[in-house]
Amino acid sequence: MTSRQPPRRSLVTGANRGxxxxxxxxxxxxxxxVVATCRHPGRANALNQLVGEHPGRLHVLPLDVGDPKSHAELARELPLVMDGxxxxxxxxxxxxxxxxxGHVPPANLDDSLRxxxxxxxxxxQTLAERLVDGATVANLSSVLGSIASTASFSTPSYAMSKAAQNMATVLLASALRERGIAVIALHPGWVQTDMGGSGAQITPVDSVRGLLKVIDGVGIGDSGTFLDYRGKPVPW
Incomplete structure (x- = not known):
């Protein structure tokens, strides 16, 4: 008789929508x-409905990803609901x-990079102690952060910040490699969300289904790579 694997412990940021x-x-x-985080849990109606549907398996915690103090608070609260x-x-x-x-506000760049x-x-970096050896870190990037794929002036603060995030992915992959932790950058496709708009090509259901298939197949040899939701490499 084979022993049953314990459930995977997953943490998702920005989980209130999209x-x-x-x-x-x-x-x-x-x-x-699952631990799902967002800035204002009290307003996350769809997420809170999920909590009722999955008692004991979904916890919603506050997090402002742009505020390091909020990171530290999450790290303190996390052991109360998840042991790794x-x-x-x-x-x-x-x-x-x-x-x-000529009209890109400095505040947009600051907010996007942060x-x-x-x-x-x-x-x-803050949650590294909570990551188990052999864990996976998936950074949601975008083809708009691909320098090689850029052919026009478009969404500069977003594109620059995603290119910087891609460098962060490679650096984190290097820092965490000795613990067997794979860190990857993922392009979800042009998705029909508030951010992607109604003209987008792919539904959130299909995008996430593909992204999770990619995540499930990732090994340490894939760490530091940039892949799309179909598992195809994206140029840096």
Whole structure:
């Protein structure tokens, strides 16, 4: 008789809507124990409804990914609901639309870099002690952060911050490799979310299904790579 594997312990940031919410849904459907974070848990109606549907397996905790003090608070609270992290999904992000050359507000750049790049890097650093050896860290990036794929002036604060996040992925992969922790950057496709807009090509369900298939297949040899939701490499 084979012993049953304990449920995977997963933490998802920005889980109140869009891809983060869909990650929480599908991870729960897979049997995971999930900690879902967002800035304002009291307003996360869809997420709180999931809590009622999965008693004891989903916990919602507050986190502002752009605030290192919030990272430290999460690290203190986490052991109360989860004794380690097998999968960390750095999903929370921000996109400032409508930027034009000559009129990009400095505040947009500061906010984007803090939320999309330094935030996930510092959060992973803070939670490193909670990550189990052999864990996976998945950073939700974007093809818009691919320098090689950039052909026009578009969403500069978002693109620059995602390129910086990609460097953070490679650096974290190096730092955590000796513990067997794989760190990857993932492009979810152009997804029909508040961020992606109604003209996008792929549903959150299909994107997350593909992303989780990629995550499930990742080994330490894949650490430091940039892949899309189909598992295909994305140029840096």
């Amino acid at each position: 891809l983060g919410l869909e990650f929480a849904r599908q991870l729960l459907a897979h049997g995971d124990h 992290i097998d999968l960390l999904i750095n999903n929370a992000g921000v996109l400032h639309s409508g930027e034009r050359f 939320t999309n790049a330094s935030g996930p890097f510092l959060l992973t």
